[in-house]
Amino acid sequence: xxxxxxxxxxxxxxxxxxxxxxxxxxxxxxxxxxxxxxxxxxxxxxxxxxxxxxxxxxxxxxxxxxxxxxxxxxxxxxxxxxxxxxxxxxxxxxxxxxxxxxxxxxxxxxxxxxxxxxxxxxxxxxxxxxxxxxxxxxxxxxxxxxxxxxxxxxxxxxxxxxxxxxxxxxxxxxxxxxxxxxxxxxxxxxxxxxxxxxxxxxxxxxxxxxxxxxxxxxxxxxxxxxxxxxxxxxxxxxxxxxxxxxxxxxxxxxxxxxxxxxxxxxxxxxxxxxxxxxxxxxxxxxxxxxxxxxxxxxxxxxxxxxxxxxxxxxxxxxxxxxxxxxxxxxxxxxxxxxxxxxxxxxxxxxxxxxxxxxxxxxxxxxxxxxxxxxxxxxxxxxxxxxxxxxxxxxxxxxxxxxxxxxxxxxxxxxxxxxxxxxxxxxxxxxxxxxxxxxxxxxxxxxxxxxxxxxxxxxxxxxxxxxxxxxxxxxxxxxxxxxxxxxxxxxxxxxxxxxxxxxxxxxxxxxxxxxxxxxxxxxxxxxxxxxxxxxxxxxxxxxxxxxxxxxxxxxxxxxxxxxxxxxxxxxxxxxxxxxxxxxxxxxxxxxxxxxxxxxxxxxxxxxxxxxxxxxxxxxxxxxxxxxxxxxxxxxxxxxxxxxxxxxxxxxxxxxxxxxxxxxxxxxxxxxxxxxxxxxxxxxxxxxxxxxxxxxxxxxxxxxxxxxxxxxxxxxxxxxxxxxxxxxxxxxxxxxxx
DNA sequence: TTCACTTGGTCTGCA
DNA sequence: ACCAAGTGAA
Numbered sequence: 028x029x030x031x032x033x034x035x036x037x038x039x040x041x042x043x044x045x046x047x048x049x050x051x052x053x054x055x056x057x058x059x060x061x062x063x064x065x066x067x068x069x070x071x072x073x074x075x076x077x078x079x080x081x082x083x084x085x086x087x088x089x090x091x092x093x094x095x096x097x098x099x100x101x102x103x104x105x106x107x108x109x110x111x112x113x114x115x116x117x118x119x120x121x122x123x124x125x126x127x128x129x130x131x132x133x134x135x136x137x138x139x140x141x142x143x144x145x146x147x148x149x150x151x152x153x154x155x156x157x158x159x160x161x162x163x164x165x166x167x168x169x170x171x172x173x174x175x176x177x178x179x180x181x182x183x184x185x186x187x188x189x190x191x192x193x194x195x196x197x198x199x200x201x202x203x204x205x206x207x208x209x210x211x212x213x214x215x216x217x218x219x220x221x222x223x224x225x226x227x228x229x230x231x232x233x234x235x236x237x238x239x240x241x242x243x244x245x246x247x248x249x250x251x252x253x254x255x256x257x258x259x260x261x262x263x264x265x266x267x268x269x270x271x272x273x274x275x276x277x278x279x280x281x282x283x284x285x286x287x288x289x290x291x292x293x294x295x296x297x298x299x300x301x302x303x304x305x306x307x308x309x310x311x312x313x314x315x316x317x318x319x320x321x322x323x324x325x326x327x328x329x330x331x332x333x334x335x336x337x338x339x340x341x342x343x344x345x346x347x348x349x350x351x352x353x354x355x356x357x358x359x360x361x362x363x364x365x366x367x368x369x370x371x372x373x374x375x376x377x378x379x380x381x382x383x384x385x386x387x388x389x390x391x392x393x394x395x396x397x398x399x400x401x402x403x404x405x406x407x408x409x410x411x412x413x414x415x416x417x418x419x420x421x422x423x424x425x426x427x428x429x430x431x432x433x434x435x436x437x438x439x440x441x442x443x444x445x446x447x448x449x450x451x452x453x454x455x456x457x458x459x460x461x462x463x464x465x466x467x468x469x470x471x472x473x474x475x476x477x478x479x480x481x482x483x484x485x486x487x488x489x490x491x492x493x494x495x496x497x498x499x500x501x502x503x504x505x506x507x508x509x510x511x512x513x514x515x516x517x518x519x520x521x522x523x524x525x526x527x528x529x530x531x532x533x534x535x536x537x538x539x540x541x542x543x544x545x546x547x548x549x550x551x552x553x554x555x556x557x558x559x560x561x562x563x564x565x566x567x568x569x570x571x572x573x574x575x576x577x578x579x580x581x582x583x584x585x586x587x588x589x590x591x592x593x594x595x596x597x598x599x600x601x602x603x604x605x606x607x608x609x610x611x612x613x614x615x616x617x618x619x620x621x622x623x624x625x626x627x628x629x630x631x632x633x634x635x636x637x638x639x640x641x642x643x644x645x646x647x648x649x650x651x652x653x654x655x656x657x658x659x660x661x662x663x664x665x666x667x668x669x670x671x672x673x674x675x676x677x678x679x680x681x682x683x684x685x686x687x688x689x690x691x692x693x694x695x696x697x698x699x700x701x702x703x704x705x706x707x708x709x710x711x712x713x714x715x716x717x718x719x720x721x722x723x724x725x726x727x728x729x730x731x732x733x734x735x736x737x738x739x740x741x742x743x744x745x746x747x748x749x750x751x752x753x754x755x756x757x758x759x760x761x762x763x
Numbered sequence: 764t765t766c767a768c769t770t771g772g773t774c775t776g777c778a
Numbered sequence: 779a780c781c782a783a784g785t786g787a788a
Contacts, residue, residue: 089778118778143777215778286776386775391779408777442765449765569778589776611775627776650774651779770784 033072033104037061044274044307045069049078049241051263051273051301053248053294057338058323058633059314059595062276063093066244067100069274070112073242074105081111083241085262085271088116089250091570093593097246113240117255118215119569121222125213126561128232132225135211137430137561140568144414146170146214149435153202164195172196173203177216178252178288180223209466210434216254216288223258237264240271247593248277248297252288256296265301273301279334280327283589283627285619294334312338314595314636316345322639322669323632329664330622347671350662351642356389356603359644360396363600366640367402367583370598377403379597381584383631385609388649389602390585397583407586412547413567417528417537421544422567424518427499428506429560432466441467444527447491456492471496498522511559512548519545588631599635604643605656628661641670719743719760 034042041061044054045068056062070086073079088094094115102109113120122140125132141149150173151166172193176186183200186193207213213221226233243263245251251259263271275297282291297303312320320340327333353359363382371377382393387409397404412418420443426436442448460470472478475496482500489497498521506514519525519541528534528541551563584596603609609628614620632639643658717729727743741760 091778116778218778284777287778388774388779445766447765451764587776608775613775648779764788766786766788768785768787771782773781774779 049272054276054307056309059312060309071104079241084112085240086114086244088246121218138211141214142568169199174216177220180254243271243273245275248275249282250284250289256293312340318669322665326664327629348639351673353644356392356647364400377581377583381596382600403582405582408590431468434467437467515548598638600640602642604659
């Protein structure tokens with residue numbers, strides 16, 4: 028590809044960003060402004076114009092999906108060996124450095140990566156060990172404290188204590204660090220912190236990488252945390268004469284990861300620390316039609332403290348956004364199914380349609396309806412392949428082969444499948460290990476008279492701990508001779524995991540998954556270069572998402588709004604637009620929580636190219652009970668002129684009617700006026716869920732609101748007389 | 764002492 | 779619905 032064809036069809040701002048000389052720059056790129064294209068084209072341009080060879084490129088993304096996408100695009104434009112470039116996630120790149128320099132980083136060669144579930148389990152064990160009250164110190168909160176400290180670059184020794192509570196937290200942090208060290212375990216934040224410390228301590232190593240990486244490119248910069256930023260700064264060598272050119276692309280309106288430590292302030296810091304003189308704004312949107320864009324722009328206007336950016340499109344207004352008020356979650360799903368069917372019949376591929384939701388729990392009902400309607404679909408995220416319990420068990424065995432001192436792995440499978448080791452035996456084992464300061468494995472081995480004795484063991488069948496120790500010892504022995512896939516198969520058979528799931532009812536899927544693990548190992552071996560097992564385990568922790576069957580088929584895309592970032596679809600269904608769900612109730616207590624939810628909503632809306640559906644329900648099963656919801660405040664923030672209300676039946680609340688008539692919804696049955704929208708919420712002072720008192724009927728709970736002005740009425744479930752619809756003008760309700 | 768079964772509390776988002 | 783703790787039987 029020639030340079031001129033490379034740069035054709037670009038707008039002036041895009042071209043400027045791509046062809047910028049060796050200097051650091053901040054690119055403010057709105058949704059759908061061709062950000063990924065700019066990033067990849069810049070890399071190709073730099074290589075093609077001879078300014079850098081592939082070795083000198085370091086590109087950081089947030090998801091493996093994005094990294095893969097970038098790599099594919101680059102190799103399609105440029106016939107080069109992609110291995111030379113370092114393209115990956117922060118975690119992936121740090122992991123790569125740590126594996127290469129494990130000794131300098133003070134890690135054992137077989138160090139294992141803890142995902143957040145592993146981390147939480149370890150924290151629970153430690154809290155129990157310290158006999159901490161888990162009511163006073165919820166494990167989740169301890170986990171948050173530790174990760175937060177690490178993501179700010181703070182080791183336990185540097186954490187400041189200002190009260191009794193944080194002194195306890197610090198104590199847990201220290202115990203946790205110690206245990207991780209003993210087990211050779213590294214959590215996600217630790218990957219970054221370790222790597223940062225490695226580079227800042229080791230001048231020679233740091234210089235080596237600085238010499239090498241001439242150009243550093245960062246995608247989704249608004250979602251970096253303080254530690255990642257420090258890491259970038261260190262690697263780039265700001266101020267040094269061989270400093271790298273750092274090209275960061277970000278959009279403050281799409282910052283949706285504050286909950287895991289992301290700090291938007293990095294964008295301002297970047298301007299200051301890297302002496303940025305040039306900010307390039309990409310404001311032309313090539314993705315969405317006008318109505319979608321106007322709606323999203325109007326919504327995000329409600330946030331203050333924005334860097335400021337105005338997205339526009341050269342396309343026409345397109346269709347209005349379609350809003351649907353379902354009576355319940357089944358109704359909502361049925362509506363979506365009908366619309367998907369219609370659109371599919373009109374010739375739109377299922378894979379070009381996405382069904383988005385705020386939280387994973389919502390996918391269940393949706394999946395159920397799609398399944399019954401025989402619509403192929405694919406769920407991203409949620410319960411991922413490597414998160415499933417049977418896979419976790421299998422991986423724990425593999426981890427023990429790689430590193431028997433991994434107490435977490437040992438505890439997971441020492442009695443799974445059950446082999447007669449209960450809490451009593453375990454307690455003894457733990458005491459023995461504690462007394463000699465060794466790992467559980469060492470204690471177990473000692474109890475059985477050492478490795479050699481175990482191998483010569485002829486007394487069968489073995490029971491309890493001896494059986495377990497024998498199993499692991501033989502597996503470790505075989506590992507040196509068997510290739511990875513055979514080893515996985517051997518492990519699955521001899522651990523009796525397969526036998527266990529084979530005899531359990533309704534576990535056909537689990538067996539299938541275990542067999543799929545063998546396939547995963549087979550396809551992985553081709554990629555692994557040296558230590559296949561360690562790399563396979565790292566892959567399982569770091570790239571948990573991408574392994575799923577049926578990816579080739581044309582299927583409707585289901586995912587959370589978070590997972591949808593960076594993607595685009597012809598049609599987007601955004602479901603569950605209800606107060607408490609979106610914005611999520613937990614966000615209301617967080618500082619700037621609603622603003623982040625709004626950005627999330629903004630991300631969701633801007634995924635749509637042509638058609639966007641917004642749906643909400645009056646009632647929904649959640650946490651095993653029916654909840655009555657009011658429409659999301661975000662709906663009120665979108666101009667009515669962009670919306671078209673679809674309505675199946677005006678009073679579906681009192682007579683639940685499952686949406687089934689496929690002709691009815693395509694035509695607008697009832698166009699709701701803007702005044703009736705606010706009547707669903709609290710404009711007249713009454714809220715759903717509120718407890719009220721009536722002169723005649725006594726006390727009750729408001730479960731629905733409707734109408735406005737003199738028509739305004741509420742549905743109340745009274746303690747004594749049950750459900751009543753009341754006109755607010757006459758019923759003199761009082762608060763309790 | 765272990766294991767299978769029941770029960771009660773919990774549930775955002777993710778590399 | 780899913781997981782941890784509790785309970786009774788072998």
